[in-house]
Each structure stands twice: as structure tokens, then as C-alpha cells.
Amino acid sequence: QCEMEVESFVSKTLDLLQEEREAEIEETRLWQENISLKDLQSKGVCLLKLQIGSQSTGLYGRSLIVLEPRRHMGVSILPSNNFGPGDIVGVYDLDGCKPSSQVCTGVVTRASQSAITVACEDPPDRLNLDTELYNLLKLANDVTYKRMKKALTTLNGYSSGPASDLISVLFGYSEPSCELSFLNTGLDSSQREAVSFALSQREVAVIHGPPGTGKTTTVVEIILQAVKQGLKVLCCAGSNVAVDNLVERLAKAKARVLRLGHPARLLESIQKHSLDAVLAHSDNASIIADIRRDMDKAFMGMKKQRDKGEKIHLKREVSELRKELRTREAAAITEVLKRADVVLATNTGANDTGPLKSLPADHFDWVVIDECAQALESSCWIPLLRARKCILAGDYKQLPPTIKSQTAASKGLSVSLMERLVQNRGDSVVRMLTVQYRMNRDIMTWASDHMYQGKLTAHGSVEKHLLSRDLPGVASVEETCTPLLLIDTAGCGLNETEATDEQSKGNPGEVDIVELHIKALTEAGVKSKDIAVIAPYNLQVDLLRQRLSTRHPDLEIKSVDGFQGREKEAVVLTLVRSNRKGEVGFLAEDRRINVAVTRARRHLAVVCDTKTVTTHAFLKTLVDHMTQHGDVRTAFEYLQVEPNMHVCSCGSGPSTHSRPGPSTATEDEQRRTLVQYQEIKDQVERFLQDQDQAELRFPSTLNSHDRLLVHQVAEELGLNHESQGEGKDRFIVVSRPPAEPHQAREDPQPLQPAAGLEEERNSPDPPGGLFSQSATQMAKQAKAKGYFNFSLLGKTKKTKAGASAVVKAERVCSFVKCKTSVVHLGQLCSFCNRQYCLGHHIPEVHGCGDLAKANARMRISKEGVLYAGSGLKDKSVDPNRKAYLHRKLDSRLKDMEKQRKTKPKEKETN
Ligand SMILES: Nc1ncnc2c1ncn2[C@@H]1O[C@H](COP(=O)(O)OP(=O)(O)OP(=O)(O)O)[C@@H](O)[C@H]1O
């Protein structure tokens, strides 16, 4: 429809022009016929009775005729007139200005007061220089008309050319724009801004591209825009991989690219763009091949030839040929290089002893350097010296170039050109890309907040993506439905190795956990090629490879540095450091952690000792972020399912938890644990009230934290509790103790008011059978079932003796004033590491409540749904009752708080 409108405009306008032209001709005709020549002369369009002053040959072989007033009249000035250069005029004999009397036509080239010069295409021979007189008449100018007509005809058929966009805008097919037109129309606004900024800067533009923000996409657009403007671009990067990536993308966009560098180092798909390949297909190729063949022939001849004279002759020939070859090749290289719009090489490949030496020094208009923050500034200067303008792209918040000399690094060698410019010039030369296309939002926000001033946003296509969503064949299990999973080894005794080599660290315990998590992911259907295991230390990388590579050959296990520039659907990161001193060494480089975390697209699991790593402020932000926005598990959960690490036959969890996680539990989180505890307890109590029910089964879906609570509650109420089944199918059965001869309730010791649990114990009407057993009986029972055969988890692997030592050391309950023996029946508190009688072993009772809560918090998964002990949300719980429970707990929390504050006083009265 575009063509239609131009077409109709043209045909209509041609008609109108024709009409106008005819009107003009008609007017001239009327003048010629009806107006006297004298009148025409007074109108200034006619000059009468002129004589020819001179005649000569001008440009393009035309005759130049100078017409002047008659000399003998004594006046040599022309009457005033409108003749001027460019006017089309007719020269007539004195018969008048009729067509029949026209001598010739021409164009005025000069008009002065005394003469008019006319250039004639075809001057007749009959012009009489001296005697004849002529009339000069302005003619309607059909040149203009003809030119307009031609332009209109061209406009009609215009298909491609410089005016295409203009035509389109002037005929209203497209909007006029003051901006450049982007070749990639899918760019986001930060990328567009970066492109126009790069184009408008005179000397330098820095494109800051955080992970996954489409840095290459942006750089490619910038280069294509430069090519569109006819500029020559030299494009470099630190690594061959990065250069090849650019070659691929530019070639796809039909740019004339040329890749310098040894063909053996290039990707196969890139080889056809290499200098050698292009040369082989150039016009010079066959001549060069001929010369080579001749040279070979001469060489062979030289070898065979005995005759000395012949030999010398051949030698001379070879050297002639070699010279010829050199000049031919140089010419061919220059030609190929000049033809390319974009020449690509590594920074060092852009040196001027290589092919680039055959180009003039000012050949390139722009230099583009990608990955600029990962290269030594000095290496950037190799290409930089070749152009008047540079575009630098990269992310200085990722790892800088590796430098072996500590001294050199600390004195500034590791500062990249990009970093230096950002520091010195700031925003005036930098544009940042802010939409990222890689990470789930929960993974991204940590990096954004702590590395990129909170400026990043996640593109809609990735914002919420998870392993379980969209990835084919991946089942929805806990591990695949969470973008962030923190597996905390704090207090589990998974210490780092004390290697003699101080530089590298390993942590076999964390390798165990990683293995189990990889197992969970792959069992859920995540392909091992979509998972990366990243460790900051090479020793740990080795340990991980030894353990995992045979079973998962596609699993990539690399150091952080080795994974820069890459991405994976799932990343499992082990931070290795776990020591009492809280040393984090290598991990203290924020950019290393940033790189490690930002490789992950849908899932990031971090295995670490939060106790150790949170001594470092930046690492603490990561732990805090994951605690707040992700799932948190304690490594115990993993170690329990390991058969050879099984510590307790009842599966109730670790007996030792000497160091709880970061004790920053919020009120809210404390309440959540208590609610959970309360719900399990309610469930058990409901069971107790229902005499028809013989036993209460908790499903195997219960997580280990809830299982621990079940055991605790059952123990507290003097019930039997037993784990049955194997592995994943393990579940707990709670039942009443066998009906024994009734005995008086034996309430061990007054409970501490701060415990917050005694209320429940002393609740008005304890159901029948409750607390009816003597401690000794329970002990016998328990012992028979091996309930309390606890040992220290962390130490089981190393020194079993150590564990019993603790047990032996204490003969009576550690609770103040309690004298109950714990020799046969006692329980170790996981937090204070002391033995207590059954009445005092619950952390809340003897004063470890806060630690227990903090620990529990670590185990609660992110949803924070209130489980009714089943592992699934119990919708049957009456909302009114729930609200009541909440109010009850709230007031209890307040009481606890009050009591905590007045604790010292109470101790005195105790
Ligand atoms: N404007 C966009 N719209 C949609 N997807 C985009 C856009 N820009 C980039 N992407 C996608 O983001 C991913 C990364 O882009 P690109 O390859 O340009 O970046 P890179 O330079 O390789 O990586 P990084 O941004 O981490 O430096 C690619 O999958 C690309 O398709």
C-alpha cells in the first residue's frame, strides 16, 4: 500500500505539472502573438537588435555567443532586463520572435550591463558576426520541468537507496524519529540507552554489564551500528572464547567479520571467518598457490641438480619467487583486512607484528574491548593504540585478572582499565545494563543489593523460573522448588582439612553433603549437565571430582575462577571454610563470591559453616539473604540418612549440637517453632484422650526437625516412641506405655518458670495414664529399645571414646539441685553438652531454650506453614482454635520475655 500512495502521488503530480507547463507555453505563445516586441522588451523579457560581439568555444564543446548592443549607436548599455545566468533563451533574426525566425536556443551563462553570454548547443553557421542583428527572448524553462518529471519517475520506482527511510517518513508510512533505529528491536531500555550513549561519545564509552544482562547483545548492536555508519571496527577480548562468541554473533547479523588468530585455537564454526580461510578464497589465492608450486618445484630441482651453475640459477629463482610471494601475500592480506567491517582478535592478537601491520595506522575508527574488567590494562593498550574511540564492556564486580605477584597486585597491577575509569570518571563515561536474563529473582536480589546498588531487575522470562518448572522431566520435590537452599554445617563438626599446603583447603564433610544434594537433584530428574559444583579451593575441587565424576561424568566441577563467564541451571556451592577461628581467607574476596553465586539460573545451594563464614561481613549478607528468602537446613538432616553415620536408633536426631546456628532468631521465628511444638503436642494429647486409638503414627514425610519434636513431646509425656521402617519410609509411632500397676505420679523437680513448658505439664487434668511410670521403669524400657544410646555425632567418626568420656564424667543430672542419677538413664543436651535426667533434659527446661529455638529456626523450611505434625498442612484444624493457640503462645512469649528479664532475681529465690 506504500507503493500505491507514492504511485498515485507521482501520476497525479505529473499530470498537474504537465498542465502547468502547457499554461506556460500558452502564455509565451500569446505574448509572442499579441504583444509587441517593444512591450516585451519593456517587461524585461526581450532584448532587441543585438549584435554578436564574439563567438568562442566553451566547456563541453558548446559555443559561447556574446550579444551586445549595437556599437554604432554610441550606447553600449543594455536596456534594463530580467536576463540572468541559467535562463533559457531563444535567438531570433529580425523577422520577429516567431518560431520560424528562431536561429538557435541556449542558456545564459553571464549577464552584465553591457552584454549577455549565451551557451548554445548547436549554433548555426549562418550567424553573422558583424553585420546581422538579432533579438533575444526569454523562453519558458523546460529544463526544470524535465528534471522534476525525472525525479518523480525515480521516486515512483524507488526500492532501495539512501532515501528509503526518508520516503517512508515523508509519505507517512513510518514515524519520524530523532533517535537511531535499532537493528535489534528486542533490546531493553538499559541496553538501548547504552547503545546510543556509546554511539554519541567521542572518545570513550564504558558498558557495565552485570551477570546475565546481555552485555554481548549490546556490544554486538553497537558494532553493527558503527558498521552501518561505514566505520571500521577492531574488536577484542581477553579470551579466545569471548572473541569467538562475538564472531559468531556478528556473522549471524551479516557483518563482514574477519577473525585473526591461529586457526587451531578457533572454534570450528568460526574457522571460516579466519584470516587464513578468507585468504584461501580470495582472488589472489590461485596466483599465490601457483607461486608456491613453482617454489616447491625449484626446491626439488635444487636438491636433484648436480651442476653447480644450474644450482645457483635455481637458487636465484627461488629467492625471486619468495619475494614475489611475499608481496602478493601482503597485498592479499591488506585487501582482505580492508574489506572486513569488523576485525576480531584477542587483545594480544591485535599486535602490530602480525597481520595488522599491513594496515595503515589510522585504518580503524573504533576499538571495542569486551571482558575489559578481566584483562590487564596493559593488554588493552595493544588494540587501544589503533583507533580514535573505544567502547569498553565488562563487569568490574567480577574477578579481576589473575596476578601471580602479590606485590604487583597490591601496587595496582590488578586494577583493570575499566575499574580505573569507573573510579576516576564515574557516570560520565559509564552506562549500566540493569535487566538480567539469567537468575531467578531470589538469587539475583542478593547480588543486586550488595554488588550493584540494588539496580538490577529480573526479566519476566526468568524472574520466577525454577528447576521444577519448564525443565523437562524434573519432578517437583523440595529441592527443585526452591531457588535458594542453605545447608548449614555449623556445629556438625565438618571441619576444613588442616592441609600442610596452606594455600588450598578441603572439606570432606561438605563433599558428603554436596554428594547427597546432587543425588537429590538428579533423582528428581535434573540432568547432571545442568548442574555445576563450584568450590573456591582447588583441593576441594579435587575431592569433589574424586567423589562425583565417575558417577556423574557430565557434572561440571570447577573453581569459582574457572567458572567465570558461564552459567548453569543449578549451582551447588561449597564454601569449605569451617574452623574455630572464623578464618575465611580466600573467601574474603567479595567479587569471588559474587561470581560464584551469579552463575546460577534456577537454583543455588550453598553448603557452608555459617558460624565460620559469617565472621566475614559480606558472606554474612549472603547467609542472611538465604536464611530470609530461601530454605535452610542443617547438615544433620543429611548426615542422619547416611547409614554409617546413624547415631541414634530412634532417629530422633543428633545428640550433640554444641554450636547452634547464628542466634539471630526473630520473635516471629521463635513463635513458629513454638507453634510447631505446640501442634505436635496437641496432636499427641488428642490421641491420649481418645482411648480407642492404640497408637499414633506420624507419616514418613515429617522432616527431621519435626521428628525431633515428636520424640521430645512423647518423651516428655512418658510415652513410647519408636521409629519404624527404613530410609525414606521411616516413620514414628507413638503409643501409651504398657499398663503397669498404678504408681504415684513422680514429678522430678520443680520446673523453671522460664521454660514455658511446665504449664503444659501441669495442665489441670492430665489424661489418665500420663506420668504413671516411674523413671526407673522408663529407663529399663528405654534402654531395652536403645533410645538413649546417644553419642556425639561430630566425634563418632573420630573418637568414640571422647563421647563416652563426657557421659562418664557426669553421674547426676546437671540441673541445679537435681540429684537424679544419669548413669543408666540420662540424656545429653545437644546445646550445653551436659547430661540431664528425664525431667530436665528438654532444652527449654534447663535453660537452653533460646539456643534450641535458634537451632530449630535453621531447620524450618521457608514456607513456615504450620504443620499439624503430618508434614502437610492440616486444613482440618479449626481456625478459631488456631487463633486461640496463637494468642496463647503470644502471651506465653511475652511472659517468657518478662521472666528472662527478671531471671537473676528468681534464681536467688530458687
Ligand atoms: N533484550 C533482550 N531480550 C531478551 N533476552 C535477552 C536480551 N538481552 C540478552 N538476552 C538474553 O540474555 C542472555 C545473555 O545475553 P548475552 O549473551 O548477550 O550476554 P553475555 O554477554 O553472554 O552474558 P553477560 O550478560 O552475563 O555478560 C542470552 O540468553 C540472551 O538471549
Ligand SMILES: [Zn+2]
Ligand atoms: Zn542444654
Ligand SMILES: [Zn+2]
Ligand atoms: Zn534432673
